[in-house]
Amino acid sequence: MFSAYGKYRRMLAGRLWRQLDRCTKYAWQQRFVRITISAAGDTLILMKIFVTGTEGYIGAVLAPRLLAEGYELIGFDSGYYRAGLLLTNPHYIERQPELIMGDIRKITPDMLEGVDAVVHLAELSNDPLGESNPDVTYDINHKGSVILAQAAKKAGVKRFVYTSSCSVYGVADEDIVDERSAVNPQTAYADCKVKVERDVAELGDESFTVVFLRNATAYGISPRMRFDIVLNNLCGLAWTTGKIAMTSDGSPWRPIVHIEDICNAISACLAAPAEAIDRKVFNVGASDENYRIREIAEIVKDVFPECEVTFGPSGGDNRSYRVSFDRIHSELPGFRCDWTARQGAQQLRQLFERIQMTADDFNAPAYTRLKCLRYLIETGQIDEDYYWAA
Numbered sequence: 338m339f340s341a342y343g344k345y346r347r348m349l350a351g352r353l354w355r356q357l358d359r360c361t362k363y364a365w366q367q368r369f370v371r372i373t374i375s376a377a378g379d380t381l382i383l384m385k386i387f388v389t390g391t392e393g394y395i396g397a398v399l400a401p402r403l404l405a406e407g408y409e410l411i412g413f414d415s416g417y418y419r420a421g422l423l424l425t426n427p428h429y430i431e432r433q434p435e436l437i438m439g440d441i442r443k444i445t446p447d448m449l450e451g452v453d454a455v456v457h458l459a460e461l462s463n464d465p466l467g468e469s470n471p472d473v474t475y476d477i478n479h480k481g482s483v484i485l486a487q488a489a490k491k492a493g494v495k496r497f498v499y500t501s502s503c504s505v506y507g508v509a510d511e512d513i514v515d516e517r518s519a520v521n522p523q524t525a526y527a528d529c530k531v532k533v534e535r536d537v538a539e540l541g542d543e544s545f546t547v548v549f550l551r552n553a554t555a556y557g558i559s560p561r562m563r564f565d566i567v568l569n570n571l572c573g574l575a576w577t578t579g580k581i582a583m584t585s586d587g588s589p590w591r592p593i594v595h596i597e598d599i600c601n602a603i604s605a606c607l608a609a610p611a612e613a614i615d616r617k618v619f620n621v622g623a624s625d626e627n628y629r630i631r632e633i634a635e636i637v638k639d640v641f642p643e644c645e646v647t648f649g650p651s652g653g654d655n656r657s658y659r660v661s662f663d664r665i666h667s668e669l670p671g672f673r674c675d676w677t678a679r680q681g682a683q684q685l686r687q688l689f690e691r692i693q694m695t696a697d698d699f700n701a702p703a704y705t706r707l708k709c710l711r712y713l714i715e716t717g718q719i720d721e722d723y724y725w726a727a
């Protein structure tokens with residue numbers, strides 16, 4: 338016979354189960370997440386996640402998304418681009434996690450006590466930025482990331498999700514590269530990604546699941562917008578100047594992926610059973626979303642028909658890679674890609690119209706990482722090692 342309390346608990350459990358999506362049910366069956374129901378009847382997933390880079394382009398979209406999925410979140414960021422907030426939409430702004438300001442190079446295990454998983458986004462994030470100061474890039478992106486992973490393992494964190502990049506393929510010899518292809522990094526930024534994957538993979542074991550997401554170049558709307566990535570940049574130029582003057586012939590291949598689809602991949606990695614992801618590398622994107630840069634410019638021209646596009650001679654940036662995304666679609670449970678470049682350009686156009694974006698917004702340092710860090714150095718706010726001045 339069940340007591341009245343037992344019956345009540347079974348009723349709650351039934352209600353709870355019906356509220357969960359497929360991924361969460363799976364994660365619970367694997368005993369990776371703990372789930373309960375609040376007094377108000379809401380589902381609570383009792384998994385504490387430490388997300389670095391929550392004040393960044395991807396982090397500012399990922400954090401509200403994970404909070405909405407029911408995770409408990411701690412955000413961590415050095416605040417380099419804090420001044421840049423293009424959107425004040427309450428959907429993003431009011432749903433940000435508790436934030437710890439700090440530098441990943443100084444992380445210690447005690448800061449990660451009680452954390453179930455780390456999602457690591459905080460780095461100097463793109464090739465030109467990395468080239469502007471390779472020493473600091475290695476210090477933050479390579480050493481800092483390894484320090485963070487070591488601290489996480491020591492603190493008993495169970496899962497470490499690392500956001501790597503398809504730029505590790507650099508100049509690809511093969512027609513289409515996949516996760517088994519040789520890497521060929523061309524920049525300090527890409528080389529750091531290769532080194533972090535190598536060193537963090539060595540830390541992985543049955544109690545510390547590590548996974549590497551090699552994201553294509555991102556695009557799409559974030560409250561902490563970036564205009565130094567190809568689709569966002571071309572759309573911003575089309576809107577504010579009516580002209581895209583490419584300095585090259587636009588022949589290199591570049592896969593691109595919407596920021597929401599990157600968040601899909603991260604979310605899927607948090608919910609997946611360990612054996613589906615352990616020490617695996619996944620290219621994040623869709624195989625149909627490989628474009629030559631000139632094709633991206635042509636899509637932008639379709640969406641901003643009043644814009645004029647011209648191309649230059651061949652040469653310049655020699656990075657070119659066409660990437661297969663078959664593995665993530667077949668092996669990462671729950672992952673899907675919802676966006677195409679054309680939809681992304683349309684979404685950006687709608688945003689620019691809605692906020693009546695000006696050239697000053699588009700050119701503001703906080704939306705172009707290299708400009709922003711140069712400004713912080715020139716004004717003495719950060720030192721030459723990119724630590725905040727006392």
Ligand SMILES: NC(=O)c1ccc[n+]([C@@H]2O[C@H](COP(=O)([O-])OP(=O)(O)OC[C@H]3O[C@@H](n4cnc5c(N)ncnc54)[C@H](O)[C@@H]3O)[C@@H](O)[C@H]2O)c1
Binds near residue numbers: 394442459477500
């Ligand atoms: N955006 C893309 O196109 C793209 C593509 C592939 C991979 N990635 C990777 O995804 C991650 C996030 O990218 P993003 O576009 O959001 O970058 P971002 O530059 O917009 O954000 C990174 C955040 O990390 C913080 N940060 C930098 N150094 C730090 C340090 N030493 N300590 C603490 N915080 C620090 C910055 O203040 C910033 O808020 C990065 O690792 C990046 O390499 C991004």
